[in-house]
């Protein structure tokens with residue numbers, strides 16, 4: 001009798017463990033470098049560099065989703081997540097971006113561009129309002145690192161706080177008033193060699209006090 005109960009308890013424990021393992025896998029399924037042969041986080045951070053020339057190779061939908069998932073995994077002040085992303089794939093719109101925002105002219109040859117925006121309806125009210133810039137910047141850096149990790153090339157092209165660029169971008173994409181475009185990230189497979197800069201400089205570091 002005792003061994004029967006023990007067997008049932010053991011069987012239940014195995015089932016619970018299997019369910020927990022399954023759920024844990026589901027939760028992390030979005031970003032699974034091991035399964036896709038992608039590089040480690042530290043390697044991707046070190047390898048990231050601005051890529052402004054792209055090949056004609058299309059970018060897979062799953063990779064675009066991974067970029068957006070990485071962006072939305074960023075930390076935000078008070079966990080407000082005050083962001084919105086416009087994924088631009090229409091060649092005509094990419095060319096219009098390149099023509100009207102010359103700092104983003106590489107968009108003409110990109111396979112897509114992601115416009116990282118702040119959503120002011122989600123931003124902190126009052127004094128902490130400008131934290132949206134840091135929140136959207138954190139999302140942007142995550143996106144850039146995820147691009148590198150997936151063998152893609154991308155570059156941050158600044159929009160906000162330039163009033164002129166912000167207005168141009170707003171008109172191009174039909175953004176509502178509460179949406180502020182922080183940057184445009186043209187993306188594609190790199191055309192040619194990509195060499196990251198070595199920016200390590202110990203003189204930037206101060207220990208305990210200045």
Ligand SMILES: Cc1cc2nc3c(=O)[nH]c(=O)nc-3n(C[C@H](O)[C@H](O)[C@H](O)COP(=O)(O)O)c2cc1C
Nearest residue numbers: 048049050051052103104155156157158159196197
């Ligand atoms: C806030 C910000 C704005 C930027 N704006 C532009 C831009 O308008 N056009 C561009 O080609 N690169 C832009 N860059 C990319 C920088 O030029 C680039 O990060 C810098 O030269 C360092 O090179 P790396 O990214 O290869 O390390 C921007 C980067 C940041 C962080």
